[in-house]
Amino acid sequence: MARFTLPRDLYHGKGSLETLKTLEGKRAMVCVGGGSMKRAGFLDRACDYLEEAGMEVQLIEGIEADPSVETVEKGAKAMLKFQPDWIVAMGGGSPIDAAKAMWIKYEYPDITFADMCKVFGLPQLRKKAHFCAIPSTSGTATEVTSFSIITDYSKGIKYPIADFEITPDIAIVDPELAETMPAKLVAHTGMDALTHAIEAFVSTANCDYTDALALYAIRMIGKNLVGSFKGDKEMRDKMHNAQCLAGMAFSNALLGINHSMAHKTGAAFADGHLIHGAANAMYLPKVIRYNAKDKTVAERYAIIADDLKLGGNTVTEKIDLLIAYVRNKCDELNMPHCIKNYGPGGLPAEQGFVTEAEFLKKLPEIAVNAIGDACTGSNPRQPSPEEMERLFKCCYYDLEVDF
Numbered sequence: 001m002a003r004f005t006l007p008r009d010l011y012h013g014k015g016s017l018e019t020l021k022t023l024e025g026k027r028a029m030v031c032v033g034g035g036s037m038k039r040a041g042f043l044d045r046a047c048d049y050l051e052e053a054g055m056e057v058q059l060i061e062g063i064e065a066d067p068s069v070e071t072v073e074k075g076a077k078a079m080l081k082f083q084p085d086w087i088v089a090m091g092g093g094s095p096i097d098a099a100k101a102m103w104i105k106y107e108y109p110d111i112t113f114a115d116m117c118k119v120f121g122l123p124q125l126r127k128k129a130h131f132c133a134i135p136s137t138s139g140t141a142t143e144v145t146s147f148s149i150i151t152d153y154s155k156g157i158k159y160p161i162a163d164f165e166i167t168p169d170i171a172i173v174d175p176e177l178a179e180t181m182p183a184k185l186v187a188h189t190g191m192d193a194l195t196h197a198i199e200a201f202v203s204t205a206n207c208d209y210t211d212a213l214a215l216y217a218i219r220m221i222g223k224n225l226v227g228s229f230k231g232d233k234e235m236r237d238k239m240h241n242a243q244c245l246a247g248m249a250f251s252n253a254l255l256g257i258n259h260s261m262a263h264k265t266g267a268a269f270a271d272g273h274l275i276h277g278a279a280n281a282m283y284l285p286k287v288i289r290y291n292a293k294d295k296t297v298a299e300r301y302a303i304i305a306d307d308l309k310l311g312g313n314t315v316t317e318k319i320d321l322l323i324a325y326v327r328n329k330c331d332e333l334n335m336p337h338c339i340k341n342y343g344p345g346g347l348p349a350e351q352g353f354v355t356e357a358e359f360l361k362k363l364p365e366i367a368v369n370a371i372g373d374a375c376t377g378s379n380p381r382q383p384s385p386e387e388m389e390r391l392f393k394c395c396y397y398d399l400e401v402d403f
């Protein structure tokens with residue numbers, strides 16, 4: 001038996017933010033990031049709608065990108081004081097992910113972080129509050145997923161919390177919120193969404209329900225991502241739905257080593273972050289090649305290539321074309337192909353900020369951490385630590401994967 005879980009309600013389309021007027025409750029805690037939602041006027045609108053619904057509203061503002069354990073602790077304390085019956089998280093993946101973890105700590109103040117990270121091991125939520133998620137980026141799809149990523153900066157790793165308990169009750173997918181995204185954010189979050197859909201389609205936990213969502217999401221991302229990056233509004237709106245469909249797929253089919261590798265390299269290097277979507281985009285061609293050494297998995301990738309109408313007669317040709325397609329997307333979106341060329345802000349550079357010396361020194365530990373990541377279990381091929389190290393080297397130097 002398998003389970004397929006999504007939010008109870010999903011409101012979508014321009015102006016759907018207004019749905020907040022219909023929530024029933026006494027107190028809403030609204031969680032946002034560093035100011036983008038305030039500047040664009042969405043925060044005020046959301047608060048007005050909630051007040052119109054008769055609720056008292058309090059804010060948790062300033063949630064940082066890649067939120068920390070400390071931010072979660074602080075937010076949970078504020079919730080314990082305010083006692084909200086609705087948590088409304090609005091913004092990119094970061095404030096929504098942080099709010100999900102705060103929610104757990106609010107419902108179970110004594111739960112430890114280690115306990116929260118036990119995969120599908122959370123106690124029942126919703127004894128104190130329900131959760132509404134409103135995304136403003138088109139990538140993480142955390143508004144429909146059972147995941148949250150919190151960073152432990154003291155250890156330099158990202159923890160994925162995974163449990164259907166934190167699948168939001170309501171998602172509001174209003175494309176107006178995504179219209180203010182700068183192009184670079186469109187690129188990074190869009191490639192994250194493409195990776196979600198491709199990994200979900202080849203995951204060992206895939207099923208008919210997730211396949212349909214993943215394949216259609218890939219098709220939509222293929223059609224709309226570059227146009228959205230270049231400023232086409234209709235395509236920007238389509239991408240908001242496409243990433244959400246990808247989220248519905250991977251929340252239920254899970255992911256694979258592409259994400260394991262991105263999680264464990266995101267905060268691992270001294271001079272800066274490897275932005276999650278950019279890391280995923282760099283690793284995707286390498287991971288496809290590695291997974292496709294398995295004949296059955298190769299056939300799954302070939303289905304994706306066929307759906308994208310990439311051509312090719314044999315499975316091998318189709319995989320070559322799929323890899324070229326992903327690399328071409330990176331070029332069109334001005335993203336680097338390998339860690340060595342990953343410059344500040346995720347732009348391509350002759351020599352990026354991760355030096356060869358630092359990379360090689362940290363490689364064995366990063367490889368072991370990536371294998372231990374929650375996403376590795378559903379990857380269609382299980383790498384040994386040696387293989388994971390070799391794979392990372394291919395991702396650093398942009399080498400062909402031949403094992």
Ligand code: ATR
Binds near residue numbers: 091
């Ligand atoms: P994600 O996890 O979805 O990739 P994030 O980490 O939540 O994104 O946010 C990354 C950056 O994008 C943040 O600087 C965020 O700004 P705020 O923290 O001020 O909210 C910014 N951002 C998110 N949505 C945006 C939007 N619609 N327009 C402009 N900037 C946005």
